[in-house]
Amino acid sequence: GGQREWRYCLRAYTNWFEEITNSFDYPWSNGYVEGTHNKIKTVKRVAFGMQNFHHFRTKLLFVCSKDR
Incomplete structure (x- = not known):
């Protein structure tokens, strides 16, 4: 059963x-940094096909500024 999982854990x-x-x-x-990168990737995925780059950039800056 669980011996394989422990082997992977020990190797890691x-x-x-x-x-x-x-x-x-x-x-x-x-x-x-990893969290911010993940947010950027999520916004890019949601905004796929967005025509206006300025709107995309504004959305990205707004989403990333919520942490501060």
Whole structure:
């Protein structure tokens, strides 16, 4: 049953050990940037076919400014 999942988990842990331990040692991450990138991709997907680039840019700036 679950032995395969544990093998994948252990492999990921050994491959990413330094990155995992660094996440505990340092107070910063790229989470904000990844979240903003995800919002941009979502707006692009929703706005597919939008004719006016100015309206698209305005929508993008509005959606991304809600975090601040």
